[in-house]
Amino acid sequence: MAKLLEGKFVAEIIKEQLRSEITNLKIAPVLASIIVGNNSSSLAYIKSQEKTAISLGIIYKLHKFPENISEKELADFIIRLNQDKSINGVILQRPLPLVLDYIKISSMISAGKDVEGIHPSNMGRLVFGKSGIYACTAGAVMELLKSTGIDLYGKEAVIVGSSEIVGKPIALLLLEKFATVTVCHIATSEAGRLKEHVKRAEILIVAVGRAGLIKGQWIKKGAIVIDVGINRLNDLIVGDVDFKTAEKRASFITPVPGGVGPLTVVILMRNLIEATKLQQ
Numbered sequence: 001m002a003k004l005l006e007g008k009f010v011a012e013i014i015k016e017q018l019r020s021e022i023t024n025l026k027i028a029p030v031l032a033s034i035i036v037g038n039n040s041s042s043l044a045y046i047k048s049q050e051k052t053a054i055s056l057g058i059i060y061k062l063h064k065f066p067e068n069i070s071e072k073e074l075a076d077f078i079i080r081l082n083q084d085k086s087i088n089g090v091i092l093q094r095p096l097p098l099v100l101d102y103i104k105i106s107s108m109i110s111a112g113k114d115v116e117g118i119h120p121s122n123m124g125r126l127v128f129g130k131s132g133i134y135a136c137t138a139g140a141v142m143e144l145l146k147s148t149g150i151d152l153y154g155k156e157a158v159i160v161g162s163s164e165i166v167g168k169p170i171a172l173l174l175l176e177k178f179a180t181v182t183v184c185h186i187a188t189s190e191a192g193r194l195k196e197h198v199k200r201a202e203i204l205i206v207a208v209g210r211a212g213l214i215k216g217q218w219i220k221k222g223a224i225v226i227d228v229g230i231n232r233l234n235d236l237i238v239g240d241v242d243f244k245t246a247e248k249r250a251s252f253i254t255p256v257p258g259g260v261g262p263l264t265v266v267i268l269m270r271n272l273i274e275a276t277k278l279q280q
């Protein structure tokens with residue numbers, strides 16, 4: 001039976017490190033958070049951000065805007081935050097209303113205050129293995145892998161899902177650790193080849209958003225399975241991996257909920273502290 005990789009334990013260890021880093025900074029870092037509209041997932045995420053920030057002594061400033069805000073108004077506000085020396089980091093909650101272009105607007109957050117690690121220049125630095133600020137979920141996945149104590153050098157790593165904020169940055173971070181990386185996406189499934197890739201994964205990371213996509217029988221014996229997916233199924237939250245069968249074959253597996261999620265917000269705060277250090 002697999003060992004559970006619970007994010008909250010790793011999160012507590014990182015939080016302890018962050019508390020001592022904040023003491024060394026000699027200021028309380030300030031995170032400005034922008035939300036447009038009332039998306040329920042975003043509202044839940046900002047609550048968790050605020051709670052984590054307060055527990056670390058970080059100042060969390062929430063800015064709420066109505067759904068009908070124009071692109072120009074939002075852009076002007078972001079530019080003001082970029083120029084404001086009292087603000088160390090800025091996060092724009094997603095999703096934005098459909099009329100607003102998330103990529104375009106979030107790229108206006110200056111790279112130095114981009115605590116989500118998604119500014120093109122932070123992404124570009126990741127390609128060169130130089131970024132101190134990673135996309136938060138990718139950072140969380142790497143911390144969970146580190147907590148297993150297993151050396152990634154030469155391991156077969158398979159990522160299912162290739163989004164800009166999850167799959168692609170994870171691929172780059174795994175390459176830095178010298179894993180052999182395969183990235184699967186919709187075309188892999190459409191070609192009927194998902195199972196064959198998953199079956200040879202020693203490290204399997206799934207970030208798609210489709211309950212039951214990965215069958216437990218496909219998991220290689222002893223594999224490490226990180227399930228990033230979040231799906232609502234009959235009032236339950238489940239991942240993308242068929243957990244009950246997979247936990248009998250894997251050596252380590254993340255529960256959903258309780259795996260990657262609790263760590264993501266802590267990595268966001270770590271990015272804020274990294275940004276504050278660079279500004280100092």
Ligand code: NDP
Nearest residue numbers: 161162163166185186189207208209228229230260261264
């Ligand atoms: P996206 O929708 O941006 O990306 C999904 C990816 O899955 C795409 O690369 C897509 O491929 C691929 N895909 C879609 N269908 C299939 C399929 N049938 N077989 C193989 N690949 C497929 O989602 P995100 O990356 O933003 O999020 C993925 C999941 O992770 C979601 O459930 C989300 O809620 C969760 N999540 C969890 C976080 C956490 O902290 N726990 C944080 C962020 C996300 P293509 O692009 O080719 O269509």
